[in-house]
Structures are given as structure tokens and as C-alpha cells.
Amino acid sequence: MKFIFFGTPEFATIILEKLIKSGLEPQAAFRNPKESASVLIEKLEYLKPDLAIIAAYGKILSKEIVEIPRYGFINVHPSLLPKYRGASPIQYAILNGDKETGVTIMKVDEEMDHGPILANSELPIAGSDTYDSLSQKLAILGAELLIKTIPDYISGKIKPFEQDHSKSTYTKIIKKEDGKIDWSKSAQDLERMVRAYYPWPSSWTLWNGKILKIIEAEVFKNDSNYKIGEVFSDLTSTSIHRCIEVKCGDGVLIIKKLQLEGGKVLTSKEFLNGHKDFIGSVLK
Numbered sequence: 001m002k003f004i005f006f007g008t009p010e011f012a013t014i015i016l017e018k019l020i021k022s023g024l025e026p027q028a029a030f031r032n033p034k035e036s037a038s039v040l041i042e043k044l045e046y047l048k049p050d051l052a053i054i055a056a057y058g059k060i061l062s063k064e065i066v067e068i069p070r071y072g073f074i075n076v077h078p079s080l081l082p083k084y085r086g087a088s089p090i091q092y093a094i095l096n097g098d099k100e101t102g103v104t105i106m107k108v109d110e111e112m113d114h115g116p117i118l119a120n121s122e123l124p125i126a127g128s129d130t131y132d133s134l135s136q137k138l139a140i141l142g143a144e145l146l147i148k149t150i151p152d153y154i155s156g157k158i159k160p161f162e163q164d165h166s167k168s169t170y171t172k173i174i175k176k177e178d179g180k181i182d183w184s185k186s187a188q189d190l191e192r193m194v195r196a197y198y199p200w201p202s203s204w205t206l207w208n209g210k211i212l213k214i215i216e217a218e219v220f221k222n223d224s225n226y227k228i229g230e231v232f233s234d235l236t237s238t239s240i241h242r243c244i245e246v247k248c249g250d251g252v253l254i255i256k257k258l259q260l261e262g263g264k265v266l267t268s269k270e271f272l273n274g275h276k277d278f279i280g281s282v283l284k
Contacts, residue, residue: 001154004047004069005029007055011139015055015076018143024150026053033059044068051154053146054108055139058087063110071154073108076142078135080104080120082168085113090135092171093125094196097188100124101134103142105149107160112170116160119149130198176201183229183283187219187251205229205283207260212283215257215265220245222252229283233272244268246283 005016005026016029027047030040041064044052049069054061055076066073079089081104093101102122107115123141125134152158179201181190194203194217202213226232226247234245234252244255259265260275272278 001050002027002048003051003053004044004049005053005055006057006073007031008033008058009056011078011135012055012057014136014139015053015143015146018140019053019147022147024147030057033057037062037065041065041068051150055142060110060112061108066108066110074118074146074149074153075106075108075113075115076146077104077106077113078102078138078142080122081106081113081117082163082165084171085168086171087173088171090131090138091174091196094129094131094134095189095192097192098125101138103138103145105142105145106163114163114165116162118153118158118160119145121145128195130195132199174201179203181205181214181283183246184249187248187253190214190248190253191217191219207278207281207283210261212261213259214253214255215259217256218254220252220254224252227282231279231281231283233279244272244278 003024003026005019007013007016007029008031019026027049044065045068051071052069052073053076054073061073077089078101079093080102084092090101100122102120104120105118106113107118109115121141123137149158174197179197181193181203190203194214197203198215202215204211204213206212222234222245224232224234224247228247228249230247232245232247233243244258246253246255255268257265257267258271
């Protein structure tokens with residue numbers, strides 16, 4: 001069987017490497033979603049693949065392209081469809097505090113993450129999972145599921161089944177400004193945001209006119225009388241070292257690692273050693 005692969009970020013790279021190690025090596029791999037449709041059609045008609053696999057390619061393909069391979073296109077999507085269609089299902093699962101997510105292998109049609117399902121597999125979300133760690137877990141799970149699914153799909157053992165479109169939910173493309181922290185939100189929401197947006201666009205705030213990225217944080221239930229966004233250090237904290245705490249709309253966010261614009265990632269202790277005026281400031 002001749003197949004080709006479409007994918008761009010690390011999620012796709014992990015899947016492609018797993019396919020090759022299993023003995024499934026593509027004729028070609030396409031990494032540029034900005035390639036024009038006419039050029040793509042010309043290349044596919046020349047290659048004449050039996051199947052195309054797509055993973056995080058970042059482009060909706062036309063019906064003309066999708067119908068070129070004999071067995072069409074199949075997509076590895078990092079959510080349990082029809083939940084979280086679109087560009088950022090991993091981030092949304094963390095932001096919403098979901099306990100589990102998964103991967104779905106589906107046939108591609110001309111609509112976004114809309115086609116019939118071939119297989120899916122669930123995965124629990126750890127309380128410490130970031131976008132980075134969860135993406136890697138889902139890529140490995142997706143590759144393993146794909147390797148099992150392809151032969152059964154080609155042989156006709158798997159019959160695709162329609163998604164329940166009435167239950168579909170959608171995600172949007174994440175932008176840098178989405179990482180801007182609103183300290184009036186709950187500490188729990190902000191801790192999830194820190195994990196969901198690591199390593200990009202990161203969760204960030206402003207201090208002394210500079211961007212301050214929050215790299216790692218945890219929630220602390222402290223009914224303090226500080227102002228929202230105010231930085232303090234309270235000895236009742238769970239940390240054995242002097243820590244950085246920020247009053248939120250509900251609860252307190254303990255900052256464990258952070259990075260000031262132009263600087264290195266530091267622990268809270270390291271940061272306070274070099275920025276003693278940080279305590280008492282109000283973050284914007």
C-alpha cells in the first residue's frame with residue numbers, strides 16, 4: 001500500500017516517526033499547509049497514493065484533493081470527537097478541567113473534523129499535564145491506534161460510523177493575547193491556563209512595563225485581604241521556601257517558576273533574590 005503523510009508540528013512528527021518504525025513508511029510527507037491547492041493536486045496525481053494520513057496539518061482540504069487517494073484521507077485528531085473540533089482541542093481540555101481526553105481516527109471530508117469515525121481511544125489527563133506533555137502522550141496514543149486501524153480499515157473490517165453532530169463543540173486558534181492573565185478569575189482557572197498555554201503562548205502578565213510569563217503554578221486556598229493581582233509572600237503557604245503568591249478573584253495562585261521578558265526561567269526563590277521590589281506590587 002502506498003500512502004502519503006500530512007502534518008506540521010511536533011504532534012505530527014511523533015506520529016510519523018512511530019509509523020516509520022512500525023514499517024509504514026510514506027511515499028512523501030507534506031509539512032507546508034500554505035502550499036497551493038493546484039500544486040498539491042498535481043503532486044498527488046503524480047504520486048497516486050492509496051491512502052493519505054493527516055495529523056495537525058492546519059488546513060481544510062478541498063473535496064477534489066480528499067478524493068484523490070483510493071481510500072481517501074484519514075485524520076488523527078487529539079480529542080474524542082465530536083467534542084473539541086478545530087485547532088486547539090488539547091488546550092481546551094486542560095482549560096475546562098476535563099478528567100480525560102483521547103484521540104479519534106476519522107475519515108476526512110470537506111468540513112472541519114466532521115467525517116465518520118474509524119476508531120478512538122481514551123486517555124486520562126493528569127493534574128500536572130501541560131499542553132506540551134499531553135500533546136506528546138496523545139501523539140503516541142494516536143500513532144499506536146493508527147497502526148492498528150490502517151490494516152483493518154483497508155481490509156474492510158472497520159466500518160466508519162457517523163459522528164453525532166448534535167453534540168459537536170468547537171475550539172479556536174490560540175493567539176498570543178489569549179495568554180494575558182485576568183487576575184479577577186479564580187486561581188484554579190489561572191492554574192489550568194498556565195498548563196494549557198505552556199510552552200506557547202504562555203500565560204503572562206505585566207510588571208514594570210515588561211511581560212512576565214508564569215511557567216509553573218499551583219492553587220492555594222487563602223482568604224486573604226489583598227487586592228486582586230497583588231503580589232505577597234505568606235508564611236502559611238505550603239512551600240518550604242519563601243514563595244510568590246498572587247491574589248485572584250477566588251483563591252491565591254502560588255507561582256513556582258516564572259520568566260521576566262529578556263531573562264531566564266527562574267524559581268520563585270531565585271526571582272525574589274534579584275527582584276526584591278516584586279512583593280507588594282500589583283500585576284496588570
